[in-house]
Amino acid sequence: MENDVPDSLQLKSLVLRGTRFDPPLFLAPMANLTHSALRRLLADFGGYGALFTEMLSAKMILHENFTHSPWLKRRPHEGKVVYQLLVTDADKLPEIIAHLSGLQPDGLDLNCACSAPTIMQQHGGAALFEEPSRMAGIVRIMRRCYAGPLTVKIRLGRQRDDWRSRLMERIHILESEGVDALILHPRFLEEKLRRLARHDLYGEIAACTRLPLIANGDISGAEYVRMRPAQFDSVSGLMMGRHAIAQPWLFGQWRNPSLSVDLGEVVRRFCGYLADDFNPDKAMRRLKIWTPYFACNFVYGHTLFKAVQGAPDWERAVTRILEFLDTGPERRTSISVDGL
Ligand SMILES: Cc1cc2nc3c(=O)[nH]c(=O)nc-3n(C[C@H](O)[C@H](O)[C@H](O)COP(=O)(O)O)c2cc1C
Structure with missing residues (x-):
């Protein structure tokens, strides 16, 4: 194995x-x-x-x-x-x-x-x-x-x-x-x-x-x-x-514990996959359901959470996540999903 x-x-x-x-x-x-x-x-x-x-x-x-x-x-x-x-x-x-x-x-x-x-x-x-x-x-x-x-x-x-x-x-x-x-x-x-x-x-x-x-x-x-x-x-x-x-x-x-992950690439791919399967409204709904989980990776993840929940449409929801990542947000060393 x-x-x-x-x-x-x-x-x-x-x-x-x-x-x-x-x-x-x-x-x-x-x-x-x-x-x-x-x-x-x-x-x-x-x-x-x-x-x-x-x-x-x-x-x-x-x-x-x-x-x-x-x-x-x-x-x-x-x-x-x-x-x-x-x-x-x-x-x-x-x-x-x-x-x-x-x-x-x-x-x-x-x-x-x-x-x-x-x-x-x-x-x-x-x-x-x-x-x-x-x-x-x-x-x-x-x-x-x-x-x-x-x-x-x-x-x-x-x-x-x-x-x-x-x-x-x-x-x-x-x-x-x-x-x-x-x-x-x-x-x-x-x-x-x-x-x-x-x-x-x-x-x-x-x-x-x-x-x-x-x-x-x-x-x-x-x-x-x-x-x-x-x-x-x-x-x-x-x-x-x-x-x-x-x-x-x-x-x-x-x-592979040394696997490196490009978070921007993760988001871009996921959004692309959602757009393949769902219309923009449904894709946005799925993205909003996922974001609180993804936000757990960041010390100030609530900023990301709020930005996406308040997004008026699919394009802006995607852009807001990518903009958040562009700020180089501080990552948590261990994450908690309590409350989700
Ligand atoms: C949002 C959400 C949706 C879930 N949907 C299902 C489901 O469809 N079927 C199921 O058996 N359990 C479902 N569960 C329970 C999970 O499969 C799992 O048993 C639970 O989250 C505990 O495991 P975890 O701590 O690894 O998340 C759901 C849990 C959550 C939080």
Whole structure:
């Protein structure tokens, strides 16, 4: 393996149903962020095993055109792409998966982790995890209809005294339904991102399942993992979200710590990729969603944030970021994504 993870962490390539993810580093699914334009940007730096799409409403897939849909399209340059599905019921699921197969996904992931109120109200995400028999029925159909790697992204479930036994019950259901790996974001359903992820639980949970665990939550990069070998030595992969959005070169730098990054070039490319896929209004919206993350790289990042949020149109939004970079803004040595 090319990346710089110490051997003690045993981050060997992860093979699921014959598909090799090497290194076993993954971009987390993030709504409005992990679209093809951002994935192209990460792909320019490489260093990951697969990139996850943002969560895709399964029903929407039937009506989308693969060539034009900014949600579904992928380019060969992106490398391996795992499609994350938000499934709220089993209706038309075989047709949806058959249609999606046209994109040759490198894996499918079922979202059983999202606890946003709108998703919970639709009985999807973390709400689905709370209903084991409904979840089992959906996973059974996905497994029957899709022969490639099938993962499920989960949290710890509801915060109750018996959370451990409930979690293990659900994990064993996923095992018996033929899931290949679990992505574990170790926060309870009720917890926001402010509370630290409970990485110290991976060892205990990994010991109770034969499924490989992919760790997610608050992982900021190679150094973070290197400093906590006891927490991560039982996991088979690592997934990063906010930090990889803020620093699209994160995986590339993991592999090659001396990788130098031209921030102006990063912005120019990203804006070009957004303009390829979205009309100016939608591109500007995506740029405004990304800017708070990118702004974390700078001591006075709030100046950048404000300049872009207040931009009246796409051209001025792009110009304002480039002008900010031209001032040679002071960079943070370590970045925090708290509050995002
Ligand atoms: C803006 C935003 C959008 C997200 N969208 C999704 C999503 O579509 N599907 C999902 O499973 N999780 C989603 N998440 C959760 C992330 O995948 C991840 O679990 C969480 O951010 C913790 O990981 P991190 O600390 O590496 O960011 C989202 C998180 C954020 C902040």
